[in-house]
Each structure stands twice: as structure tokens, then as C-alpha cells.
Amino acid sequence: MNIFTLFQEKVVEAIQKVFGNEENLASVDLKKIVVEPPRDASHGDLATNAAMLLAKPFKQKPRDLAEKLAEYLRQDKDIAEISVAGPGFINIRLQDAFWAGHLAIILKNGKNYGANYVKEKRKVNIEYVSANPTGPMHVGHCRGAVIGDALANLFAFAGFEVTKEYYVNDAGAQVDVLAKSTYLRYLEALGEDIGAIPEGLYPGDYLKPVGKKLAKIHGVALKEMPESDWLPLLRDFSIDAMMDLIREDLACLNVRHDVFFSERKLHVKAEDGKSLIDKTLAHLEERDLVYVGTLPPPKGQKPENWENRPQTLLKASDFGDDIDRPLKKSDGSYTYFAADVAYFNDKFERNFDDMLYILGADHGGYVKRLGAVAKAIAGYEADLSVLLCQLVKLLRDGEQVKMSKRSGNLITLRDVVDEVGVDAVRFMMLYRKSDAPLDFDFSKVTEQSKDNPVFYVQYAHARAYSVFRMAHERMKFEENEWGKVELSGLKKLNDTTEIALIQKMASFPRIVETATQAREPHRIAFYLYELASAFHAHWNIGKDRPDLRFINENDKELTRARLGLVAAIRDVIAAGLLIIGISAPTEMR
């Protein structure tokens, strides 16, 4: 339950009761009335802008309206104090008992507090990573992988039905390049001197084991075949090998997909001689959305390279794109885009309501055309949205690390994880909103790992357990008693600092909602940092005020209540860490 929504409903109800006979009430957009935590805690627990929004349509002073609403709301048993301030804000302070009751709710829900808030359980497809299966994953892939994964967890937590998907680009020319590169490594494994890897092929060492494996399975057999025979064989073999490699890389980051969708599947002819792309295009043709034409040359490019070629085009500009997009190359074969269209169609036929694409900033030009595809195929029956992650700039000691495939100083995802650890990598990637570029300085992340916010949050979780351990040692509290408190016991928690902690936890469901709606998993990371900070601060208050320490050996019931508070914090932090996919240690030394 989100207390802000709860009180928003109460305020709306109050408006209808108090101003029911205002003729302009119908014209007021009640959704714009918000109840939120005031910026300054001294204003109260909740604040609403209702009166200010009503002032214009009602032609009355906002403060007068606020007074009337406040008078009505004052009857609410949960409200301790209500006042009008500033230009017409209504500030509400709630009864301590309300917060005790809310703490009981948190404890009852445990790690599911804030979960499953959605009323309509939409089917959501989140496609992320989708790196080409031609080698190991490099750092550049990290960000999308982590953001996509955290977003998927977030949506699942919110109560959506989520499928995590990886689109395997295994149909283009790069696959032949891969197969040929593997073939060389195979020859090498047979003892031949292959010299330097020729320009245009993949030089990476990661293909060596694949070549060896081939030599082991096939001996010299492949060597004696013509290329037309070994090529298709090696395509499959090396793609499988690369996908295994990628899956392992992703596992290092704790990223696991539900579906790996092969692009080749879209090109394969079915029994009726038609591929999925054929069928999708036929369907679009029926609706007159496809035509043969030529595209204008892009402005700002050298026009001398431009050739006027008739191509099969999708009328993407009818659906918000800048220009129409080619479905077929001039030689009649399908473009990559055509496969994309068929792929979207496939997702649509799998009944997803929302398709999310997590793409790198270098794919910014795709946003409009993907949107057009969705509109053309699904109309308003499904939503497609694209989340662009800006690029990661890799630094070491403040110097940019240059990567180039040719010189072989490619920094892989695994290098990064090995050096700084999964938790730190994931947190770093999420401790920034995705549409801002990210500087990732190795030396900083490793050297300052103690100052890394991830440890700060994890430490708060560990600290909770430290309290439990101490409670066990000193007062014989057992593990199953940590969060077990009656409401009457929780009412002992009436210090303002304790209430403030409960309030901080109470905003978690709201954060989950806004993070889901805005598709911004970084909000969870920031929230966790704040909650951890509040907990650490409260802990230290115990130094000056021993009466506020969690453990009070003279009062078992008070201690029990405070352990409840700690358990709730532990649960909320654990829930948040689970969403962003970071471990929640019970001890850090």
C-alpha cells in the first residue's frame, strides 16, 4: 500500500464532499492533485497542492479553499495535525499510531513490501544486451545489460509479467566472418601456421578454443571439404560457442535472460515456402504500407556517393518516422530492418502489451523507426518504448582508455567484473540516470571501493544483522523473533527519529511506482542510499543518547519493538537490493 495514494484519495474525497456543489468541479483534473512528502520535514508528514489547483476554476483564494479542506480532513482519525501554509499548501501530520501501524504492515509484507502494486498485470517484454554473437562481451555492453536487468526485476516486483529477451543477430554477413575466422583457428589447432589474422576477420584469442574443439571433433575432415560445405557447419558451431561465451559473461554480471531469440528463425522458410519475414511483409502489403521507391539522399552527406536505387520501402513516415525505411536491398534481399519488423510482429503475436528495448546511444536513430514499426503493426494494441543508455567512457587514472578491436586491447566485461566485482559494477551502472553519459574510472572504483556507495548500502544491511547478533548474545533473542512484534509493542516507537525512519520506509512503494512508470531503475539505487544513510545516522544517535539504542537490556519489550524497526529496514533494503541485483550481505568485516 502506498500511503501517498491513500491520502490522495482522501483529499479527493474531501474535495467532492466540501465543494460538491461548485459548478466548475467537473473541469478540475483531480489527477493533478498530489500528496507527497514535503521538502522540509518540519512542515509535516504529507503535503498537498489541492487548494492551489482549485483556486482558478473556483475563483477563490487558495488559502481560503485550503482552510475549508483542512477543516474537513481534520476529522480523519489518522491525522494529528493539519495546517495551511505558504501559498496554500495543506500540511498534514499523522498520528504516531498510524506510523506504528504502518510499520506493522511493512513487517507483515517483509521483502514484498511495495511489490505487486499494479492493478492490470500487463505482459512486458524487455529486450536488452542483444550484442552480436561474434565474441565476448565488452565493457560497452555492461550498462545496457545492468539497466535492462534491473528494469526487468523492477517490473516483475511491481507485478508485471516480465520476459527478459535477447535478440541474437545471427543472420548477417558478420556470421560468415565469424565462421571464417573460426576456420583459421581450426587450421591453427591442426598445427598449421596461419600467420597474422587477415584484415576483416576477427583476430581475438577467444576463437582459439573453438578451433581446438573443432579439430578434436572433426580431425582433418573439414580441411578436406570445400568452403561451401564447411561454412554452414562452422556458422552454427561458432555461433553456439559464442552464445555460450556470452551467457557465461552475462552470468558474471548476474544477468540471465528468459528467451534468446534467433534472427535466423525469421529467415527460415516454413513448409509453405515462406519465412516469417515474408509473411509479415505480405501482411503489411495487404494494408498498403509497402511500396517500391527511391529515397532522397541524406542531407549533409557527400552527395557524390549517392546512388538512386529503387527499393522496397515501408511507409514509416505515415507513423511518425522522418523517412520511409528500406525493407529490401536493391538486390532484393531483406534488410536488417525487415527482420526487425518481423521480430516485432512475432513479439506482438506472443501477446505482449509492452515491448521495451534497451539500446545504446549509438542506436538513437532507431527510436523513431521502431516506434513506427510498432504503430504500423500493433496500432494502439501494444506499446513499444525505447530506453537509450548513453555511452560509458572508460577511464584509468583520469585518462580515457582507448579500445580498438584491431590492436586487441579490448576490455571485456569480464575484465571489469574481475577487477571491481559484480556488485560494484552493477551499482555504478545504476547510480546514474541512463540518459546521462557515464564516466567509469577503474582506478577510482577500485581504489575508493570503501567509499563506493554500494558498500554503504550493503553495510547498512549488514549492520542490521549486527544488531540481531548482539540481541541474541546479550538478550537471547532468537532469529525467528527479530521481526515478530505486536502492534501494541510497536507503539513504543515514538521518538521522532524512529518515526522518521518509518516514514522513509513508507516512501519505498512510491519510489517503486515512479521508478516503474518512468522506467528509471536508478531511482531505487538512490533511494537505497538515502535509506541506508538514515539508518546509519540513527545508529549514531545512540552514541549521544543511549536511551535510543536498539538494544536496551533493561527493557525486553522495547528492544523487541526496536528489533522490529531494524528488521523492517533490513527487509526494505533487501527488497531494493534484490531489484537492482546486488547481494545483501549479513556481515562485512
Add this chain to the structure above:
RNA sequence: GACCCCGUAGCUCAGCAGGAUAGAGCAUCGGAUUCCUAAUCCGAAGGCCACAGGUUCGAAUCCUGUCGGGGUCACCA
């Protein structure tokens, strides 16, 4: 030429479906440890929210334009 993202403290960034005095961390300076892990906390200092207009009761937040930084732009994948 067009499109997308960004511009907030010395540095790295939050805040942006409009709300009250713009917040953290780092760095700087000053404090807290016989006391539940100091991987922590408390305090000080630090701002024309790039600039200029507009919308309104109210703008860091929305709109337009300018400047600056990054990315992208026809049969590649």
C-alpha cells in the same frame, strides 16, 4: 543540413508528468571511537540550476530560440 541526449556547488551527479529556503557524495576545514562493526556519524564552507525570452498564482522542472559538450543520420549489422 536533420534528429536524439546532456549542460545544477571546485569535481562526480540527484532533483524535472511545475510547488514552499535547490540536495547528496568526493575534495577542503573542524569535530565524534572506554558506548549496538568509525566500511559510520555530526558541523562549516561552497550556487545568476549554460544564456535569453515565453506560459502561470508559482519554473532547475514545461515551450521557443541561442551557445557549449556527446551521439546518430541511405542497400552494414
